[in-house]
Amino acid sequence: MDCVTFKVNGEEFTVGSDVSSTTTLLEYLRTRLELRGTKYMCLEGGCGACIVSVVKCPGLNPEAVNSCLVSVTSCQGWEVTTIEHVGNRLKGYHPLQTTLAESNGSQCGYCSPGWVMSMYSGMVVDLSSSRPGSRRPGPGRPGPVVGG
Numbered sequence: 001m002d003c004v005t006f007k008v009n010g011e012e013f014t015v016g017s018d019v020s021s022t023t024t025l026l027e028y029l030r031t032r033l034e035l036r037g038t039k040y041m042c043l044e045g046g047c048g049a050c051i052v053s054v055v056k057c058p059g060l061n062p063e064a065v066n067s068c069l070v071s072v073t074s075c076q077g078w079e080v081t082t083i084e085h086v087g088n089r090l091k092g093y094h095p096l097q098t099t100l101a102e103s104n105g106s107q108c109g110y111c112s113p114g115w116v117m118s119m120y121s122g123m124v125v126d127l128s129s130s131r132p133g134s135r136r137p138g139p140g141r142p143g144p145v146v147g148g
């Protein structure tokens, strides 16, 4: 495979020999796409500041992914959503963001984007699916469909 194609916030990108095999999705988002809402700290999958929401294959539920652990060259066909797409100062905040802020759910706020992206990934509900592992509303799991 010469190139790897994936989407970030609905826009398609292709990488090939222009990136190193050690370039992480985190690094690509922050440096190439200038999407710096995705934060980082540990760079080893421990803190969660770098979490983005990923649909790895059409029809699958989104999952929270530590972007610091993923090589951008392994993202073939992925649909990546970052905090910028979920909500922001200009287009308005997602209810997850406002609830977190209004309920004193963050301290310095540095890792809040990772928290939001983790919760956002878990909020997508596929009520029409009977696939094993489909997410359905339940205790501790919000009901409204918010993904797209």
Ligand code: FES
Pocket: 039, 040, 041, 042, 043, 044, 045, 046, 047, 048, 049, 050, 051, 066, 067, 068, 069
């Ligand atoms: S930077 Fe800490 S989990 Fe990715």
